[in-house]
Amino acid sequence: MAEQLTFDLPVREALQREAFFVSPSNAIALATLDARQLWPSNKLVLTGPRGSGKTHMAHVWAMDCDAMIIGVDELAQADIPMLASLRNIVVEDADRIANVSDARATEEALFHLHNLTLAEGGHLLVTASTPPNLWKIGLPDLASRMQGTSVTKIDAPDDALLSAMLLKQFEDRQLAVSYPLIPFLVKRMERSTANLRRIVEALDAAALRLGKPISRKFAAQVLDNISLNTQDSI
The missing domain is CATH 1.10.8 (Helicase, Ruva Protein; domain 3)
Structure with a gap:
């Protein structure tokens, strides 16, 4: 059979809550995100292996509380005071912070976003594949704040x-x-x-x-x- 001409069409990924499947491997993490009023110091790190559903879960949380989502590689160029004024923020892939093009500026941006968001009484959700103690952070003040953040984990899928x-x-x-x-x-x-x-x-x-x-x-x-x-x- 002759092979057909194919086109690289975009995949439309559904990220709403109704498209999120809850199982024993992610139920605790989802319940923790839903109870943001109980987060110590109004901040949380969500970890799990690549492709485990962190982005989907973060989008569910963001939709529920009207939060802004930003990738760690976008922070150095972002308007940090404006982001903090929105009160609820998601920073994705924070464990990649040492690999971005301007790591020092990115670390400083995340440090200020952390402080300003919490000062506004907002909530900061950070996603990563690994816990904060494994991130290669050069800024001591940021490292201590991230390592002092509670972590919830998506387990291996059943x-x-x-x-x-x-x-x-x-x-x-x-x-x-x-x-x-x-x-x-x-x-x-x-x-x-x-x-x-x-x-x-x-x-x-x-x-x-x-x-x-x-x-x-x-x-x-x-x-x-x-x-x-x-x-x-x-």
Whole structure:
């Protein structure tokens, strides 16, 4: 069969609360975010591995309390007093602070945002893959404030969460799949949320290129190809 011309169309990711699946691996973190009136000093760090749902959870919180979301790599150029005046702020991927182009300016911006937001009586939510004691922060005052911030964690995904995340990934890409495909993929795939997105992307690309539906047989072939490519790169 001749391969079809494909287009790299944008994926519309649903980030509303109703699209967020609650399971034992993330229920405590979500409940902690929902109880922001109980956060010590009105600040919280949300951690979890890449692809675990931190961004989705942060968007749910931001929608609930009309918060502004900003990436750590945007802080150095941001109007910090204006952000703090909004009272509720999310800073994403803070553990990458040492890798941004102007790390010193970014650290100073986060330090001032932290202080001004709390002085305004607002709430600061920070997301990261690792806890603050592992971040490479050069500014001592910022390091002490981040390390003194309470942490809530999204745990490794269970089968229920992996299944829900797979379904969401397919829905975000407007791909119709039969439900039996989901437990098949959960059983066969590496139990990693980062790997999950890669598998759905590969299935989507292969289905478009070959003009085939995503059946269990088709998925098994794609998973085998992914495994072979991974081994070749080792």
